[in-house]
Amino acid sequence: MTELRMPKTFADEMVEHCIHGKPQEACGLLAARDGRVVQVFRMTNASASPVRYSLDPKEQFAVYEKIESEGWELGGVFHSHTHTEAYPSPTDVRMASEDVPYVIVSLAQEPPSIRAFRIVKQNWMDSEGSIEEIAVSIEG
Amino acid sequence: MAVQVRIPTVFRKFTDGNPSVELEPGTIADLVDQLEARYPGMREQLLTSEGQLHRFVNVYVNDEDARYLEKLDTKVADGDTVSLLPSVAGG
Numbered sequence: 001m002t003e004l005r006m007p008k009t010f011a012d013e014m015v016e017h018c019i020h021g022k023p024q025e026a027c028g029l030l031a032a033r034d035g036r037v038v039q040v041f042r043m044t045n046a047s048a049s050p051v052r053y054s055l056d057p058k059e060q061f062a063v064y065e066k067i068e069s070e071g072w073e074l075g076g077v078f079h080s081h082t083h084t085e086a087y088p089s090p091t092d093v094r095m096a097s098e099d100v101p102y103v104i105v106s107l108a109q110e111p112p113s114i115r116a117f118r119i120v121k122q123n124w125m126d127s128e129g130s131i132e133e134i135a136v137s138i139e140g
Numbered sequence: 141m142a143v144q145v146r147i148p149t150v151f152r153k154f155t156d157g158n159p160s161v162e163l164e165p166g167t168i169a170d171l172v173d174q175l176e177a178r179y180p181g182m183r184e185q186l187l188t189s190e191g192q193l194h195r196f197v198n199v200y201v202n203d204e205d206a207r208y209l210e211k212l213d214t215k216v217a218d219g220d221t222v223s224l225l226p227s228v229a230g231g
Binding site: 049 | 150
């Protein structure tokens with residue numbers, strides 16, 4: 001995937017969730033069909049931290065079930081950086097586990113910025129990997 | 141009937157891109173053995189060197205977290221669905 005297409009309403013919803021989550025990081029999942037976001041899932045940051053996030057496994061499971069039942073695909077994982085740029089931190093790389101775009105919403109400036117990356121690892125448990133930016137196309 | 145195992149994106153390079161595979165009933169440990177036999181390399185993705193479920197892998201049997209059942213000894217029957225979920229986290 002070289003581009004993540006996202007209707008503006010979903011981009012706005014994602015940013016709103018991130019702003020609402022301050023001062024903690026916020027996180028969520030994106031469902032997509034053919035590379036186009038069709039739903040934003042606002043998730044609980046189980047880490048409840050300004051510098052870490054983790055999805056609650058039970059919530060994550062429920063969303064995966066929904067995505068499966070709708071015939072969608074997991075379109076991405078998003079989270080906020082409250083004070084740093086929209087670029088994967090070493091922790092983001094170390095913890096990356098899904099082979100989908102990782103979308104980062106930076107609240108460090110106004111307006112917030114949205115960028116997406118694929119984190120490529122030989123093995124998902126590796127602590128290091130390469131970072132490839134994916135274009136985010138906000139539609140409408 | 142069989143056990144349907146849902147494969148997350150990160151493991152699909154082992155399953156030829158398949159998002160789910162069908163396996164024979166047994167325990168979760170048996171399913172791991174079947175996955176390894178069919179897709180070499182899967183075991184070490186799911187289990188630690190001590191043979192326990194990797195802490196960053198969540199396994200659901202239908203809608204129950206196997207960690208709160210009998211972990212690798214949890215029995216899985218025909219018609220059950222097993223979902224493998226990598227923990228999603230960062231900073």
